[in-house]
Amino acid sequence: MKCTYVSTKGQTDNFIPSSCDIICGKGKDCYDHIGNKWFRHVVSLYTDEYIAAGENKFKKIKVVSDIFNKVQESENNTGFVSKDRRSGEWRAVSVTRAREKIGHELRVIVSRREKKAEKSKKLYHEAQKFRRLYVIQQAIFVELKAKSDMEIALVQDEEMDEVQCTMMEDNVIKEIDDTDLMYMLGLD
Template sequence: GRGKECYNHTGNRRFRITIDMSLQKYAEAETKLQKSLIVMSIVDMFRSNSPLGGGFVRQDRSSGLWYEIGDEAAREKVGQTIRETLVQQDPEKRAKKRIKRALNKARKAQKKPSLLDDSAVSESESSSSSCRPIHPLAKAGPTYTEADEMLAAIPPQLVLESSRDWFKPKAQCESDTS
């Protein structure tokens, strides 16, 4: 649930404390199986310590009633909470995530079609260049320069080589004459 009441519920407070206690072990786990076992142990602990055996509930929006969720949804909740908490506690990961969001925004902006479609381009314009006109007021995400600056802010050991190529501009229209 959301809101102050749910956040301060005893079960949710215990959940956050348990997650905090498991973070180090999860971060040190080397395989996906090890991480899955940590997540499953947390789910099992809450299920066994719950008075009714549930431990993980969700509220039905229409009726307002609470119902128990299955093991798969509980594992997803625990795993997601651990990953989010790890990112929140590590300033480098937070910065990397912020930059990744900006880069994804730039990538999406590059994929958006221009405001003028192909039918608006005259024959003489289309024969002289394969580029489509872009409206001067069209708002895009970060420019390539801004994306490069964001990448430069990431510590080098965190940057994958392939990620440096994400936003390299395609060949300019003028150089496409070959």
């Protein structure tokens, strides 16, 4: 689909932006416009180069120019347009405003990347913290199980001792004859 590119020199009557045009403006309608989605994709392809430019303004300007040229040279005959607030008519924006939009989009993408990297870094540190806590928890469980096993063994030993004592007492009782039993009961 070919888009009608509106130059700054003139425009057609009742112009309506096509799906290929990049709408300069705010709001969900501008953000969700197909041309703006394509534009964000193109800008994202140059983000690494923009970041690599660092503080060098000339390199950043070159990245913006490269993006502007890429958009202008596209097969879709894409243009940067905005709606005039007073008249409500669509107009092509100046090259300066188009470059400002490109620069703004680059900064937005870089900011999102930085936030995502920071969030990823925080999540990594949280995961490391939970791994350390898990290792400590496992060590505590092993120690508690060992203590529990020892306590169970001690209780079993005590129970065994009681059983053995009871058995010994039973044997002693069996050895008592009737006379001794009557004496113990005070019946003699």
